[in-house]
Amino acid sequence: MRDSSVLITISDVIEYLFCPRFIYFIYCLDIPQHEEKRFKVLKGRDVHEIRRLTNTSYLRKKLGCISKERNVFVASKENHIKGIVDEVLFLEDGTAAPLEYKFAEYKDKVYMTYKYQLYLQALMISENYDVEVNRAYICYTRSNNMVKSIKIEPEDVDEAIKIAKKTIDIIEKGVYPKATKYKSKCIDCCYRNICV
């Protein structure tokens, strides 16, 4: 990748996927989204904190987990991405897998934003630990801690890298991007009053 001083987080890529204009408003216009004022965001942070403090040595044997690391900072210098993985699971078959806790209900499908988050985490775990990552897990804390497994193919990771590059492009070039085509997302968007 070209030389760039921009370093984005996995959350930035999720926001790009929600709507590319989020990146423009946050980084180019410096208008914060004040997500900390949203009750569900705060509650989700509490859930992460509780997870961090309790059941520290619990291993998910059903998933074939033999050891784990929690709140792991990962980064990819080449792709200019950084982030924190809730748990990195090391599995019996010698591979590793990210596990992400979500303060959300499972609604019959894993959303695209969650998938891309896990693809990028998988990429960075693979790079940082030099281990194969071919699946990821997501735990829905509002659906009785239901765990869903996601298969990770190399083309999924490539696609996620492309999205990360597009995110960096907006920050570097400051081009006002097209809004998401899904208008239902605009209903609850914090930038709806200034987005034209």
Place this chain on the structure above:
Amino acid sequence: MLAWVVYDISDNTCRKHVSDACKNYGLYRVQKSVFLGELNSNERDSLAIECEEEIDEDVDSVYIFPMDDQSFKKVKLLGQAFDKDLVSDEVLTTFF
């Protein structure tokens, strides 16, 4: 979508917190323990979690009923009624 929030909460402090939460979401008080106003699905979910945190689920109750426009038009009001136009955001401020 319009939503009704109806509650029966015994503890004064909890009840106050729930009514404050309803007001924070921009709902109109139509009776002492009844609020009504426009909430999108995320706001409905968020308000429900806030109320769930506050109440004692063994004794209290909070109901959140979504209501479509068609049904709202059929609502009958008797006695000291609330302003339907105001609640459904049909009253717009005019600047001269």
